[in-house]
Amino acid sequence: MTVDRDSMEPIYQQVARLMRARIDSGEWPPGYRLPSEPDLAGSYQVNRDTLRKSVRVLVDEGHLAVVRGKGTFVIKPEG
Amino acid sequence: MTVDRDSMEPIYQQVARLMRARIDSGEWPPGYRLPSEPDLAGSYQVNRDTLRKSVRVLVDEGHLAVVRGKGTFVIKPEG
DNA sequence: AAATATTTGTACGTATGTATG
DNA sequence: GCATACATACGTACAAATATT
Numbered sequence: 001m002t003v004d005r006d007s008m009e010p011i012y013q014q015v016a017r018l019m020r021a022r023i024d025s026g027e028w029p030p031g032y033r034l035p036s037e038p039d040l041a042g043s044y045q046v047n048r049d050t051l052r053k054s055v056r057v058l059v060d061e062g063h064l065a066v067v068r069g070k071g072t073f074v075i076k077p078e079g
Numbered sequence: 080m081t082v083d084r085d086s087m088e089p090i091y092q093q094v095a096r097l098m099r100a101r102i103d104s105g106e107w108p109p110g111y112r113l114p115s116e117p118d119l120a121g122s123y124q125v126n127r128d129t130l131r132k133s134v135r136v137l138v139d140e141g142h143l144a145v146v147r148g149k150g151t152f153v154i155k156p157e158g
Numbered sequence: 159a160a161a162t163a164t165t166t167g168t169a170c171g172t173a174t175g176t177a178t179g
Numbered sequence: 180g181c182a183t184a185c186a187t188a189c190g191t192a193c194a195a196a197t198a199t200t
Contacts, residue, residue, distance in 0.1 A: 008176090010187060036165055047189045052166090068166045069196030089168060115184055126170045131185090147185045148177035 012053035015044050019054060023063050023074055030076035034064070037072070091132035094123050098133060102142050102153055109155035113143070116151070 019040075022028045034040060041051040055072060058064040066072045098119075101107045113119060120130040134151060137143040145151045 012187075038165085049190085050188055053187085066166070067197090069164080069198080071165065071197095091168075117184085128171085129169060132168085145185070146178090148179080148183080150184065 011046055012050050013057065015046060015051060015054040016057040018044065019058055020061075020063065023058070028074050030074050032074045033070075034072045034074070090125055091129050092136065094125060094130060094133040095136040097123065098137055099140075099142060102137070107153050109153050111153045112149075113151040113153070 019028075028034065035043070037048050037051055037055070041048040044051060044054075046054075055064060055066060059066060063075055064072055065075055098107075107113065114122070116127050116130055116134070120127040123130060123133075125133075134143060134145060138145060142154055143151055144154055
């Protein structure tokens with residue numbers, strides 16, 4: 001062992017975890033439109049590019065859907 | 080009709096097409112390691128970030144595999 | 159209808175970190 | 180240790196789709 005490995009997690013994954021928690025907890029319910037990317041980036045103190053990486057993770061997981069010009073929405077269970 | 084729509088294609092997709100063509104043509108055969116991202120970015124006259132988007136497209140299509148620290152490789156038919 | 163504002167998408171530039179050779 | 184190659188992160192600007200006034 002090389003002492004304490006795997007304690008590093010990229011920021012965008014950390015943010016993705018935080019956002020996932022808000023979805024799972026119901027704070028961001030199905031159909032909810034998230035704050036804008038610049039707003040979220042500000043909230044999490046990260047760059048917009050980094051935030052968008054986090055969003056992509058959740059989109060890939062099927063938790064979020066992004067619609068250009070409209071916003072980012074929490075996916076509903078059925079669809 | 081709104082006159083000639085859909086004639087706009089993002090640069091990263093254009094580059095993805097060019098790269099796909101080189102794979103399909105056999106210029107980049109299975110197992111081949113592509114030039115480095117900075118080199119490819121220079122060849123196609125785009126930013127490295129843009130080139131990485133193109134690569135992601137081909138990875139998602141199953142044409143390429145990216146290995147950190149090693150390079151980007153053309154996927155072999157079988158695996 | 160038209161102009162404006164909002165929101166996501168694309169593109170470039172730069173710096174630093176991590177994995178591999 | 181050093182060089183190479185991919186990964187992450189930040190900043191900036193403008194384009195495109197949508198919504199609002």
